Amino acid sequence: MFISKFSQLGARVVEHLTREPSISVSRSPYLYAVRHRNLQSLMQERFFSTTDKAINEGCKEKQKISVTFVGDGGEETTIKVPVGMSMLEAAHENDIELEGACEGSLACSTCHVIVMDMDYYNKLEDPTDEENDMLDLAFGLTETSRLGCQVIASPELDGLRLALPAATRNFAVDGYKPKPH
């Protein structure tokens, strides 16, 4: 639990580090992803070097979690996501159709996902004001909506299910509710 919190914190720190100079950057998503991951694994290595070897081994197995994306037609895609990676990056690496107009810089709401299980939603850190500002503008906002770029894989999120909002339908009708599973 402590480990997971730590790595989550690490991810946030890294995010801030990478986001800070964004005023003059328009970086490619790939570059961003690579930099993000390298720093992330560096943080983890540092931590693991000071922990008991057995725990270390156990955690390494858990470094990928299982996440299921549910499309607007109900079709499911389950992927393995390395701890520390955002759902936006994970979706793009696996050809899942999740828009990411601002490439994870919290300037749009196109990577809107709906956490299908309230228990999982509650495991996430609360959205920041900035994320909420963007969620204001998301189509088909629900109680458990988040931005995919702000949901970072961590061990306790293993088994997470995310619904992709039905864009076209929501354009006309607000208040889309995820199907119960």
Next chain:
Amino acid sequence: MLLQFRGESDGNYYGKQRYNGYEYAAPQNQDYGGAAAAYGALGMGHQLMGCIYRALSKLFLRRSYSSFSSHPLRVCVVGSGPAGFYTAEKMLKAHQNAEVDIVDRLPTPFGLVRSGVAPDHPETKIVTNQFSRVAHNDRFSYIGNVTLGSSISLSELRDLYHVVVLAYGAESDRAFGVPGEGLSGIHSAREFVWWYNGHPDCSNLAPDLKSSDTAVVLGQGNVALDVARLLLRPTMELATTDIASSALAALNESSIRKVYLVGRRGPVQAACTAKELREILGIKDLYIHIRNVDLLTTSSDEEEMKSSRIRRRVYELLSKAASSETSGPSPGQRELHFVFFRKPDKFVESDEKSGHVAGVQLEKTVLREDEGTGIQTAVGTGQFDELSCGLVLKSIGYKSVPVDGLPFDHHKGIVPNAMGRVLSDNAEDTIQFERGLYVSGWLKRGPTGIVATNLYCAEETVASITEDVKKGDIISTNTLARPGKNGLLHVLDNRNVKVVPFSSWEKIDNEEKRLGSLVGKPREKLRSWNELLRVAMS
């Protein structure tokens, strides 16, 4: 006669050709070669050309029928902003046989992402990476410096392509229609935004930022907040953005210290979003004034907030800002005043400087609920007050401009449409669509929403096109082959229109980035038509 035209086309079209920087292989199918040649070579009236084209299509119909399914679906999108590019992207994805061309009247793509999004919002511009990836698709072409209505008419485009999607947005402004609106010192926010963003049509705007310390911004939407922020934000913070250098210099010398943001209705109805509001409220060392009495809410206001998360959050931000307000501005401190429940009654002319604005007379308003719609609208009370100022920016909405041959709803300022399908003008009782003609973006739904709104808007239009293609409405036996890009370029070449392909935009892009790197900016925009075209054609 007809065959003779075709013979000419054989000479013109086979082998590789270059038109305005485009190099392309000769069309594999001869059918449209003749039509395109007929278009260009003879320079005859559009109507006649259309006739000839249709006759040619019919003539060669039988031969190409066998290749019906493999025929490219030729699509032209007018306008290269988010609505245009999202439409192109979705079309390319949904139709593997689609060839999509975007024409734009500017030599630069991306519409308001380039000329609308504020220079201090670089994150919002990242979407151009995605659009540039679309632009490199083999089935896509960007054709800049082409104006619908003068370089090419709508009916010509419709003859050249199976599908035409108009996504050229809203390039004009709504007006108040009150006395004095034509005084100098009054600009639309659009012009002001184009000016600081280096749009070639407004690079010479030269707004007067020196003769007064006060500006009035009429409107409280995000554009209003953008222009207010640009006026109030320390210019040092703007120096590292892609703001036009002329605008940066003018803002550096600006004497404006006080900005009034005026809205007809109250803080619950303010049209801005939380992000932009949070940003302006967070400007360093800025005195913010909101009258507490304006923050009182009625039961109708409470209802509005209950049903809209964004209205609630905007109201909360304003309340918080009001409660943390200090007793008054310190000397020299910049000031932002939110003025609610006021609408302009007239603009007041200066006594000293003839023809120049010196203030705005405002009428107090109250909210009245429309019984039909339940929407609270502002109604004048007959009480007036005045704000003195030397600059007025009107930010009450953009307006689309129609072109010849396009059905247009002048009241709503949009093209009448159903899910993006353009409705015919003559449709009285029966609904009739303009075949192959669609709209997307602001021209379709009015000038509201954010970049992402166009994503859903484009999806809807593309879904309509897809449905019509499946029904056989688009590529029917009469319209099997269309000349598409080659035909268009041929027509433009004959009219001496110098088109700017995406590769030439990339020259502009590189040059702007190079110039920017010399002064510590992400780019230094080329601001005149001449410069833009010179670099593009280099």
